Amino acid sequence: MTNPEADASVPASAFQATGEEDLLDALRQGDEATFVFLVTRYHAALVRLARTFVADEATAEEVVQETWLAVLNGIEKFEARSSLKTWIFRILMNRAKTRGVRDKRSAPFSSLDASLDQQDPAVDPDRFTSTEDGQWSGHWLYPPTDWDVTPEQVILSSETREIIERTIASLPPGQRQVITLRDLEGWSAAEVCNALGLSETNGRVLLHRARAKVRSALEQYFMSESTS
Amino acid sequence: MSEFEHMSCRELVETITEYLEGSLPRADLDRFESHLQICDGCRHYLSQMKTTVAALRSLCDDRLQAAQRDELVNLFHGWKRG
Numbered sequence: 001m002t003n004p005e006a007d008a009s010v011p012a013s014a015f016q017a018t019g020e021e022d023l024l025d026a027l028r029q030g031d032e033a034t035f036v037f038l039v040t041r042y043h044a045a046l047v048r049l050a051r052t053f054v055a056d057e058a059t060a061e062e063v064v065q066e067t068w069l070a071v072l073n074g075i076e077k078f079e080a081r082s083s084l085k086t087w088i089f090r091i092l093m094n095r096a097k098t099r100g101v102r103d104k105r106s107a108p109f110s111s112l113d114a115s116l117d118q119q120d121p122a123v124d125p126d127r128f129t130s131t132e133d134g135q136w137s138g139h140w141l142y143p144p145t146d147w148d149v150t151p152e153q154v155i156l157s158s159e160t161r162e163i164i165e166r167t168i169a170s171l172p173p174g175q176r177q178v179i180t181l182r183d184l185e186g187w188s189a190a191e192v193c194n195a196l197g198l199s200e201t202n203g204r205v206l207l208h209r210a211r212a213k214v215r216s217a218l219e220q221y222f223m224s225e226s227t228s
Numbered sequence: 229m230s231e232f233e234h235m236s237c238r239e240l241v242e243t244i245t246e247y248l249e250g251s252l253p254r255a256d257l258d259r260f261e262s263h264l265q266i267c268d269g270c271r272h273y274l275s276q277m278k279t280t281v282a283a284l285r286s287l288c289d290d291r292l293q294a295a296q297r298d299e300l301v302n303l304f305h306g307w308k309r310g
Binding site for chain 1: 234236237238239241242244245246249251267268269270272273275276277279280281282283284285286287288289290291292296297299300301303304307308
């Protein structure tokens with residue numbers, strides 16, 4: 001018997017030499033190791049993205065399982081006009097959106113656009129001097145301070161980690177989708193906008209607001225830490 | 229040459245994502261960088277934002293649980309059987 005934990009990840013190196021075409025061929029021939037390689041690589045990311053469209057974790061997991069089945073059923077006809085990854089994520093998003101609408105959960109893209117029109121300053125305007133201050137208007141009244149912390153320390157502390165996760169969970173759907181793909185998954189800005197059907201500008205505005213909120217939540221925490 | 233309009237802290241804060249994404253137009257980039265040279269508060273803000281983004285980047289835990297994997301392998305076997 002092999003240890004199922006150790007078995008759970010397939011070394012990516014085993015597949016690095018093979019191109020996408022080989023991957024597709026193997027999958028079409030029903031190669032289990034190739035399927036396990038793909039789910040190891042994308043499943044968690046797919047669930048995270050699905051979660052931004054549907055009401056709960058269980059539904060997200062369900063939608064992703066349906067997606068994998070659709071991938072397997074469609075692989076024969078997949079013409080590789082896009083990358084396999086793009087295709088898988090597109091199937092996921094279509095299914096997650098449909099499911100979210102059915103469950104009245106997700107924000108249709110029109111309401112996402114409406115939220116873009118609203119003012120949503122990155123920093124509380126009260127922290128800057130007002131317009132009456134002439135040439136010094138818009139300057140820091142309460143400037144940010146040095147956090148004196150590395151990103152690794154932020155991630156390793158369960159408190160700050162939880163603050164980040166909670167803040168992301170509380171974001172409006174559009175902001176949450178953009179920050180999930182761009183920052184958590186490390187997609188390029190173009191890939192994100194393409195996948196979500198956003199203009200470059202709107203994608204960046206959503207990213208800007210989402211990041212600002214995470215920063216602000218961390219700042220509040222570090223400020224309360226330094227005064228306590 | 230047109231008059232160089234200084235960037236306020238408030239404007240810098242709102243253009244920081246364009247700066248970090250490398251999409252800030254040349255003229256604004258100069259204003260952004262000159263402002264940084266004279267403003268500790270904005271330097272801290274930029275550094276906080278970089279820390280935030282770097283933390284987000286390493287937040288992902290993409291390990292697949294053994295139970296999840298087993299479920300997916302079952303799904304695969306079901307598909308193969310047709």
